[in-house]
Amino acid sequence: MGLRPAGAAFLLLAALLPPAAVAQPVTLRVAAQEGTEPKFIPAGPDRIIGLCVDIFRTIERIDPGLVFIGDQQWMPLIRAYHEVAIQQHDALCAVQRTEERERNYVFVDPPLFPIHYMLMVRADDDVVINNWDDVRKLGKDGMVLANRGYATTDFLIAQGGLQINASATSPAMNVQKLVAGRARFFLHRSPGLQAFIARAGATGKIRILPQVMSTAQLHMAMGRHVDPAVVARVRRALEQMEKTGELARLLKKWD
Structure with a gap:
């Protein structure tokens, strides 16, 4: 018993198409x-x-x-x-x-x-940071903001000797904390950092330090x-x- 035309056409199409398409x-x-x-x-x-x-x-x-x-x-x-x-x-x-x-x-x-991990500070803060030792030397004046559940927090803990506040659940919350002076630094990742600052309403209020602190x-x-x-x-x-x-x-x- 031969195939109906429609059935034959389907089999021909199936043979021509890659398996994922069938x-x-x-x-x-x-x-x-x-x-x-x-x-x-x-x-x-x-x-x-x-x-x-x-x-x-x-x-x-x-x-x-x-x-x-x-x-x-x-x-x-x-x-x-x-x-x-x-x-x-x-x-x-x-x-x-x-x-x-x-x-x-x-x-x-x-x-x-x-991604590149960068430190942000308030716009009027003239601090110069070249490495994590520079942050450690600041002691309590070198508090770094991070986000709960982000790999950033684990990375900061692994550096040892840093003052860390990772209570915020979103980066936008940490931007507001930084602007309000509740910490000296906020560690976040690039690309897209400038656009993120703009969307958080902090353009002109905080600046990104030039030193890349880590890459992943x-x-x-x-x-x-x-x-x-x-x-x-x-x-x-x-x-x-x-x-x-x-x-x-x-x-x-x-x-």
């Missing part, structure tokens, strides 16, 4: 992490833009069988990490690899982009429950983005 799309659950500009940036009451949103859309274009959902919904960063760890979400965009996080997530190479790479992190074959597909898409210069172009766009 199979059901794989949905990867994510969230827009609060306070992580330029990864996720509010662009109105119902729209979120940013570097990570562009990365998601580019991966979907390269591999149409992958679909990221949830990047238009805000979530505190600490909760976003937790949701992946308990298998309620599947991926985190642009996070720093740490020993603790290695136990909960699969970090995908290549890295998405590097940010990765796509997947939940350990995600099928390794799906992780491999994300990796292949990122490898293509790196090879074609797409990752560098997106970073330049949001720097």
